Amino acid sequence: MEEIKKSAEDSILNAGSIKDLEDIRVKYMGKKGEITSLMKNMGSLSNEEKPAYGQAINNLKDHVNTLLDNKKSELNTIELNARLQDETLDVTLPPYETFEGSIHPVTQTIEEIISIFGEMGFTVAEGPNIEDDWHNFTALNIPEYHPARQEHDTFYLPADENDQRFVLRTHTSPVQIRTMETQKPPFRVICPGRTYRSDSDATHTPMFHQVEMIVVEENVNFAHLKGCIIEFCRKFFGVDDLPVRFRPSFFPFTEPSAEVDIGCSKKDGALKIGGGDDWLEILGSGMIHPNVLKNAGLDPEKYQGFALGMGIERIAMLKYGIADLRTFYDSDLRWLRHYGFKALQQPNLLRGE
Ligand code: DAH
Numbered sequence: 001m002e003e004i005k006k007s008a009e010d011s012i013l014n015a016g017s018i019k020d021l022e023d024i025r026v027k028y029m030g031k032k033g034e035i036t037s038l039m040k041n042m043g044s045l046s047n048e049e050k051p052a053y054g055q056a057i058n059n060l061k062d063h064v065n066t067l068l069d070n071k072k073s074e075l076n077t078i079e080l081n082a083r084l085q086d087e088t089l090d091v092t093l094p095p096y097e098t099f100e101g102s103i104h105p106v107t108q109t110i111e112e113i114i115s116i117f118g119e120m121g122f123t124v125a126e127g128p129n130i131e132d133d134w135h136n137f138t139a140l141n142i143p144e145y146h147p148a149r150q151e152h153d154t155f156y157l158p159a160d161e162n163d164q165r166f167v168l169r170t171h172t173s174p175v176q177i178r179t180m181e182t183q184k185p186p187f188r189v190i191c192p193g194r195t196y197r198s199d200s201d202a203t204h205t206p207m208f209h210q211v212e213m214i215v216v217e218e219n220v221n222f223a224h225l226k227g228c229i230i231e232f233c234r235k236f237f238g239v240d241d242l243p244v245r246f247r248p249s250f251f252p253f254t255e256p257s258a259e260v261d262i263g264c265s266k267k268d269g270a271l272k273i274g275g276g277d278d279w280l281e282i283l284g285s286g287m288i289h290p291n292v293l294k295n296a297g298l299d300p301e302k303y304q305g306f307a308l309g310m311g312i313e314r315i316a317m318l319k320y321g322i323a324d325l326r327t328f329y330d331s332d333l334r335w336l337r338h339y340g341f342k343a344l345q346q347p348n349l350l351r352g353e
Contacts, residue, residue: 001038001056001057001060004028004034004035004038004060005060005063005064008024008028008034008035008064008067009064009067011024011027012024012064012067012068012071013071015071015075017075017079018072018075018076018079021068021071021072021075024068025068028064029061029064029065029068035057035060035061035064038057038060039057041053042054101343102336102337102340102341102342102343103340103341103342103343104328104336104340105316105320105322105328105339105340105341106209106312106313106316106328108316108341109312109313109315109316109319110192110209110211110312112236113190113192113211113232113236113312114190114192116231116232116235116236117188117190117213117232120188120228120231120232121188122188122189122190122213123187123188123189123190124189124190124191124192125175125178125179125189125190125191126175126191126192126193127169127172127174127175127178127191127193128169129168129169129193129194129196130157130166130167130168130169131166131167131168131169131174132164132166132167133164133165133166133167134177135169135174135177135178136154136167136169136170136171136173136174137149138295139174139177139292139295139296140173140174140176140177140252140253140292140295141252141253141289141291141292141295142252142253146252148252152170152171152197153170153197153198153199154167154168154170154197154198155167155168155196155197155198155206168195168196169195169196170195170196170197171195171210171212171309172191172192172193172195172210172211172212172309173212173253173307173309175189175191175193175212175214176191176212176214176253176288176292176296176307177292177295177296179191179214180214180216180293180296180297180298180305181296181297185216185217185218185298185303185305186215186216186217186218187214187215187216187217188214188215189213189214189215190211190212190213190214191211191212191213191214192209192210192211192212192312193209193210193211194207194208194209195207195208195209195210196208200326202323202324202325202326203314203325204325205313205325205326205328205329207329208311208312208313208325209311209312209313210309210310210311210312211309211310211312212307212308212309213228213307213308213309213310214288214305214306214307215228215305215306215307216288216293216298216303216304216305217303217304217305218302218303218304219304220304220305220306221287221304222256222287222306224306225258225285225286225287225306225308226246228306229244229246229260229283229285229308230244233260233262233282236315236319237262237273237274237318237319239273239274241274242262242263242273242274243262243263243274243275244260244261244262244263245260245261245262245263245279246258246259246260246285247259247260247261247281249284249286251284251286252289253286253288253289253292253307254284254285254286254287254288254289254292254306254307255286255287255289255290256286256287257284257285257286258284258285258286259281259283259284259285260281260282260283260284260285260308261279261280261281261282262274262279262280262282263275263276263277263278263279264276264278264279264280265277265278266278271318271321273318273319280318282310282314282315282318283308283309283310283311283315284308284309284310285306285307285308285309286306286307287304287305287306288304288305288306288307293305313325313328320339322339
């Protein structure tokens with residue numbers, strides 16, 4: 001028994017694989033194994049000797065089983081580590097060779113805008129593309145016969161049974177109203193999304209995207225609006241000293257209102273953002289009109305707010321040098337391959353490079 005024990009111990013110790021170990025188990029513990037066979041000797045023993053002999057075999061079995069188990073888990077760990085070594089795959093490597101799809105510049109630009117405003121504490125809200133007259137116009141201080149309604153080239157839906165006319169929203173500003181109706185100030189929200197106007201040429205498509213920004217708090221003023229917008233423009237275009245100009249303007253939903261221009265140069269047909277002595281208009285903004293706050297159920301004596309609205313394709317065209325707006329929606333693969341962004345190789349969201 002001692003010999004068998006010794007040789008089992010040696011073979012288990014030297015087993016090099018799970019397969020070896022299984023062979024060893026069969027050799028000693030299998031039906032015809034050396035330890036199992038020891039039972040056969042029972043017949044030649046006296047009744048007094050049998051219990052001690054039986055006990056000794058059981059002890060030997062337990063001992064060998066424990067050794068087998070321990071060795072098995074040791075070998076499992078070794079084999080697993082070897083596999084992990086062999087099969088290493090760097091999942092962070094971009095699949096340059098197999099790359100097929102691309103991120104559309106509009107999606108990319110929205111991501112960049114969200115990331116910049118996100119760092120300033122803004123959250124994202126969305127609203128319906130089919131709007132009622134109240135949210136798209138009236139609540140925004142655009143009364144029934146206001147010229148702004150015509151300027152918007154609105155797509156109207158047929159009137160419903162209550163004679164209510166829904167519209168494809170002409171701007172993202174109705175989400176301002178919906179945000180003020182549902183959130184309690186203070187809040188900072190941006191609302192990117194689709195907008196619709198009946199217009200089509202090199203700089204207009206019937207569907208395009210805007211982003212609305214709205215801040216409502218106690219004690220906010222025009223200086224906050226300016227700081228916020230200047231910060232956004234410089235981050236978005238990746239130009240730290242980008243000149244930003246606020247030009248007095250008019251919107252029914254803001255008072256005072258400003259259009260915002262960024263400094264650029266246009267030399268030999270080449271546009272360069274930053275520096276230079278030219279200006280490019282990029283967005284509309286202003287302090288939220290007290291009527292608008294009231295229409296959305298907020299007390300203008302207590303709260304102030306500021307807002308901006310900006311065309312997403314427009315700033316994407318400026319940043320990425322895309323000449324014609326209509327090409328965004330041609331679904332031309334060559335265009336998408338050229339202007340699109342690789343999914344795993346996105347430019348730095350804050351700098352777009
Ligand atoms: N809604 C305006 C448009 O579509 C853009 C706009 C201007 C939005 C000024 C604003 C704002 O929030 O303050 O032309």
